[in-house]
Amino acid sequence: MTILEKVRALLGDGALLESGTDRVPRIAPGSPDAVALLLGTAHQEGWRVRLEGAGTWLPSDAPADLALTTRRLDRVPAVEPQDLTATAEAGIGLDQLRQQLADRGAWLAIDPPGLAGRTLGSIVATATAGPLRQGFGPVKDHLLGVTFVTGDGRMVQSGGRVMKNVAGYDLTRLQSGAFGAFGVIVLVHLRLRALPRADVTHVLEGSRDELTQIAEDIAASGLTPAALELVSPALARRDRWALAVRLVGSPTLVGSDELGLGAATGGGGRFTALRAEEAHGFWMRLAEGFAVRPVTFRIGGVPAASDELLDLLQHQVGDEWISAAPAAGAIRWSGDTTVDRLQRLRRTLAALEVPLTLERAPWPVRTAVGHFGAYREGAGPLVAGLRRTFDPGGALVVATDGE
Amino acid sequence: MSTRALADDLAAIVGSRHVRVAVAERVTYAMDGLPTHRRLPDVVVLPGTREEVIAVIRLLAALGIPFVPRGAGTGLSGGALAEDGAVLIVLTRLNRIVKIDAANRSALVEPGVVNARLSAATRPHGLHYAPDPSSQSACTIGGNVAENAGGPHCLKYGVTANHILALEIVLATGETVELGSPGGEPWGPDLVGLFVGSEGNFGVATRISVRLTPLPRAVRTLLADFTALRAAGEGVSAIIAAGIVPAALEMMDQSCIQAVEDSVYAAGYPRDAAAVLLVELDGHAEGAVTAEAEAVAALLKQAGARSVRTAADERERERLWQGRKKAFGAMGRLSRDLVVQDAVVPRSALPDVLETIAGIAARYGLVVSNVFHAGDGNLHPNISFDATDEAMRARVELASAEIMGACIAAGGTITGEHGVGLDKLRYMPLIFDAESLGAMHAVRRVFDPEERVNPGKVVPVHACREWASVRGAGWGVRSGNGNSAPRTPHPAPVVVP
Numbered sequence: 001m002t003i004l005e006k007v008r009a010l011l012g013d014g015a016l017l018e019s020g021t022d023r024v025p026r027i028a029p030g031s032p033d034a035v036a037l038l039l040g041t042a043h044q045e046g047w048r049v050r051l052e053g054a055g056t057w058l059p060s061d062a063p064a065d066l067a068l069t070t071r072r073l074d075r076v077p078a079v080e081p082q083d084l085t086a087t088a089e090a091g092i093g094l095d096q097l098r099q100q101l102a103d104r105g106a107w108l109a110i111d112p113p114g115l116a117g118r119t120l121g122s123i124v125a126t127a128t129a130g131p132l133r134q135g136f137g138p139v140k141d142h143l144l145g146v147t148f149v150t151g152d153g154r155m156v157q158s159g160g161r162v163m164k165n166v167a168g169y170d171l172t173r174l175q176s177g178a179f180g181a182f183g184v185i186v187l188v189h190l191r192l193r194a195l196p197r198a199d200v201t202h203v204l205e206g207s208r209d210e211l212t213q214i215a216e217d218i219a220a221s222g223l224t225p226a227a228l229e230l231v232s233p234a235l236a237r238r239d240r241w242a243l244a245v246r247l248v249g250s251p252t253l254v255g256s257d258e259l260g261l262g263a264a265t266g267g268g269g270r271f272t273a274l275r276a277e278e279a280h281g282f283w284m285r286l287a288e289g290f291a292v293r294p295v296t297f298r299i300g301g302v303p304a305a306s307d308e309l310l311d312l313l314q315h316q317v318g319d320e321w322i323s324a325a326p327a328a329g330a331i332r333w334s335g336d337t338t339v340d341r342l343q344r345l346r347r348t349l350a351a352l353e354v355p356l357t358l359e360r361a362p363w364p365v366r367t368a369v370g371h372f373g374a375y376r377e378g379a380g381p382l383v384a385g386l387r388r389t390f391d392p393g394g395a396l397v398v399a400t401d402g403e
Numbered sequence: 404m405s406t407r408a409l410a411d412d413l414a415a416i417v418g419s420r421h422v423r424v425a426v427a428e429r430v431t432y433a434m435d436g437l438p439t440h441r442r443l444p445d446v447v448v449l450p451g452t453r454e455e456v457i458a459v460i461r462l463l464a465a466l467g468i469p470f471v472p473r474g475a476g477t478g479l480s481g482g483a484l485a486e487d488g489a490v491l492i493v494l495t496r497l498n499r500i501v502k503i504d505a506a507n508r509s510a511l512v513e514p515g516v517v518n519a520r521l522s523a524a525t526r527p528h529g530l531h532y533a534p535d536p537s538s539q540s541a542c543t544i545g546g547n548v549a550e551n552a553g554g555p556h557c558l559k560y561g562v563t564a565n566h567i568l569a570l571e572i573v574l575a576t577g578e579t580v581e582l583g584s585p586g587g588e589p590w591g592p593d594l595v596g597l598f599v600g601s602e603g604n605f606g607v608a609t610r611i612s613v614r615l616t617p618l619p620r621a622v623r624t625l626l627a628d629f630t631a632l633r634a635a636g637e638g639v640s641a642i643i644a645a646g647i648v649p650a651a652l653e654m655m656d657q658s659c660i661q662a663v664e665d666s667v668y669a670a671g672y673p674r675d676a677a678a679v680l681l682v683e684l685d686g687h688a689e690g691a692v693t694a695e696a697e698a699v700a701a702l703l704k705q706a707g708a709r710s711v712r713t714a715a716d717e718r719e720r721e722r723l724w725q726g727r728k729k730a731f732g733a734m735g736r737l738s739r740d741l742v743v744q745d746a747v748v749p750r751s752a753l754p755d756v757l758e759t760i761a762g763i764a765a766r767y768g769l770v771v772s773n774v775f776h777a778g779d780g781n782l783h784p785n786i787s788f789d790a791t792d793e794a795m796r797a798r799v800e801l802a803s804a805e806i807m808g809a810c811i812a813a814g815g816t817i818t819g820e821h822g823v824g825l826d827k828l829r830y831m832p833l834i835f836d837a838e839s840l841g842a843m844h845a846v847r848r849v850f851d852p853e854e855r856v857n858p859g860k861v862v863p864v865h866a867c868r869e870w871a872s873v874r875g876a877g878w879g880v881r882s883g884n885g886n887s888a889p890r891t892p893h894p895a896p897v898v899v900p
Contacts, residue, residue: 080749080751081644082640082643082644082750082751083643083749083750083751083780084643084644084750085749127589127593137561137565140593140596141561141565150842154838154841154842154870155838156838156839156842157835157836157839158839158842160747160815160816160834161749161814162747162748162749162780162814162815162816162819163747163750163779163780163781163819164553164557164562164747164776164779164780164781164819164820165747165816165818165819166550166551166600166818166819166820166821166822166823167816167817167818167823167827167830167831167834167835168823168831168835168839168840168843168861168862169597169600169601169604169843169846169847169861169862170551170564170596170597170599170600170601171597171842171843171846173564173593173596173597174592174593174594174596174597174846176593176596177589177592177593178592178593181592182592193646193648194643194644194645194646195646196646197646221687222617222619222620222687223687224686224687249646250646250647250694250695250698252690252691252694252695253686253691253694253695255691256686256688256690256691256694257688257691259688260687260688298588299588300584300586300587300588301584301585301586301588302504302507302509302585302586303506303507303508303586304506304507305586329507329586329587329588330586330588353584353585354584354586354588355584355588355589355590355591357588357589372590372591372592375590375591376580376581376582376584376590377579377580377581378574378578378579378580378581379580379581379582379590379591379594382580382594382849382850383591383592383594385849386592386846386849389842389845389846389848389849389870390842400591400592
């Protein structure tokens with residue numbers, strides 16, 4: 001029997017999708033149990049499996065015997081607006097999830113790069129936080145628990161559905177940002193917020209140096225904006241660099257923050273308040289801008305080093321497509337570059353104790369550079385041990401380390 | 404190897420003053436903050452530097468001897484007790500604040516630094532370390548990391564895991580590993596996130612880089628009193644549903660209120676109230692915080708609060724908080740022993756679960772006082788008892804098990820901030836299936852293949868599905884979505900000093 005015939009016998013015709021250009025069979029299990037069944041079989045048969053969400057973020061180009069897409073895992077079993085929690089399957093698109101939550105007065109404070117239809121599982125697995133990380137933290141801070149299926153088909157639950165939980169080891173945080181190396185996330189328990197009653201964005205244009213200083217002044221003022229993002233001209237579609245400040249919350253709180261913003265920047269009036277549809281378009285373009293160029297990575301340094309890191313990027317790979325949160329020390333870069341340049345940049349950054357995580361790239365770049373590259377002292381054997389634990393047969397095709 | 408010979412070898416590393424072998428010295432370390440578990444360690448060693456920690460662990464690795472890391476011993480799960488020949492490594496002498504980096508809002512500390520001392524040291528910079536467990540005047544940052552400790556202000560600012568940027572850890576072999584990065588971005592998979600809350604099972608943290616948080620410029624502290632516990636629970640739900648995130652949202656029931664008011668920590672709580680809520684709001688602007696405080700007061704009155712008053716000044720605020728933070732001490736007036744329980748339920752389930760707990764207490768003839776983090780749904784039912792009364796001890800265990808069962812049935816979990824340790828091992832199979840427990844056990848073996856670090860804690864090995872062997876039949880289809888249905892907890896025998 002061929003792989004396709006075996007999968008058809010296991011999961012039925014409904015799980016078989018049309019293959020991509022590389023003719024790798026694309027399988028869309030309809031339930032977490034079906035994912036476990038498929039991966040258990042892959043482990044036994046020695047099949048190599050690549051993971052896909054909606055196919056809108058990581059290119060579907062890794063060499064594999066079959067592609068597993070979570071796109072049919074798109075149910076939302078529970079939304080609890082009173083508790084501000086929800087449980088969603090990993091294949092649901094963020095746009096659909098947002099709408100379902102908004103209908104119940106709830107909000108997931110995550111704005112990852114990529115197209116609106118990116119799956120929840122992809123966002124969790126790659127830990128790709130957007131500008132809202134400034135006010136609401138990284139992706140892992142929004143997770144109460146996950147259920148995942150290992151490379152040999154075991155289903156594992158971690159965490160739970162309540163606000164605090166220290167029962168057992170935190171495998172939820174381990175899964176967030178592992179790029180699927182430790183299994184396929186099938187179900188996610190989320191921490192929500194009440195849908196903000198006020199949500200405004202102010203933008204200021206200027207030189208990068210000037211705006212970086214203003215961002216530092218805002219952070220030092222005690223203001224806690226939801227987003228404080230420095231955006232390159234090309235990405236912002238403006239003539240100059242842009243500093244965007246997003247304020248969310250009650251109208252009273254936002255009004256107070258707007259006054260504080262003016263005071264923190266020397267009298268105010270220089271920022272331009274965007275209309276609601278303008279603000280939506282600004283943040284959407286920023287997110288989508290990272291999904292169209294071949295390579296995207298993120299780096300994370302200390303806040304005070306942001307300017308130095310931006311200089312370094314400009315020097316080594318250019319700074320046409322950059323978005324940075326100077327007060328959080330987080331920078332995302334996108335563009336076209338080579339394996340050599342990425343490896344050299346990563347070495348330079350490592351000497352500064354700054355990790356570079358390759359978020360998105362064609363397979364030849366991913367496999368050469370790795371999502372993570374070399375680890376810090378002593379951590380490599382632990383990561384390798386965890387991979388062997390969660391994927392003992394090496395069924396999951398994930399380029400973690402590079403060459 | 405004899406205990407004497409081992410002590411001599413350890414003394415060669417740390418000095419004989421810092422090795423305890425006499426019973427009178429070791430008995431100090433036989434318990435933590437939970438009086439239902441006692442284990443007398445054979446040897447206690449107190450290294451004073453990271454180099455000494457590494458040397459001690461390498462010696463124990465060479466000898467194949469298990470060990471248990473311990474901070475100040477304020478834990479509430481029996482997690483830092485050593486037994487079966489394990490050496491207790493006490494880290495309180497590693498108490499240096501290595502660096503405060505105000506510009507980047509971070510600090511590098513050793514594991515024995517006391518939580519409150521770190522906040523005191525950073526206050527002149529306008530910063531503080533946000534996780535504030537009730538034991539913060541004694542507990543250490545290393546212990547907080549091991550337990551993923553919380554505290555009242557974690558509702559807004561997050562638990563320990565949200566504030567740890569990087570770690571240097573020492574594995575059971577004595578090898579050092581660097582996790583995380585100075586800016587907090589994971590370096591590869593999030594091993595910092597995995598280590599925090601692992602209850603010492605993965606190794607010893609010797610350097611901890613923490614995130615510091617700006618001190619709020621405006622603070623309002625409200626005290627609301629209710630004549631019905633259910634109404635107080637509904638007040639909590641009303642605040643959360645309104646989208647207001649207080650810095651803290653704490654509840655105390657009548658039994659707790661009276662214990663506090665009878666003690667030196669009397670805070671002026673109304674003695675006849677069925678419950679009080681302590682609500683704190685903070686921010687950078689007076690006007691916005693005042694407006695939020697007014698909104699909260701209105702919500703609480705709608706929920707049935709008899710009165711809502713705002714602390715007039717810092718002194719009154721401190722007094723209100725002292726009553727809350729010292730409530731566990733005040734309960735010492737009620738009986739000679741106290742079990743501080745810890746569980747979490749969905750916030751909307753609080754009123755029902757509190758009534759269920761009251762029913763359990765009445766059925767077993769026990770005094771249960773509730774003081775807890777209501778905003779997180781993190782309950783602390785405190786059972787007062789006399790450990791010399793064997794029958795009462797048995798009732799305490801049965802009642803504890805029923806309380807855990809009720810919280811699980813409500814969709815909750817068995818611990819929100821105290822950890823599993825020894826005390827809650829028996830409850831782990833109630834919330835995790837054998838496969839998930841097996842996964843945790845397998846992860847532990849990645850860090851510590853011989854299982855020599857803090858053996859016998861967190862994961863009940865007998866309940867795990869085997870992960871180490873090559874898998875045969877039996878994998879694959881499972882029912883449900885991974886959330887186990889609640890089962891009836893079985894009480895374990897009580898070990899009392």
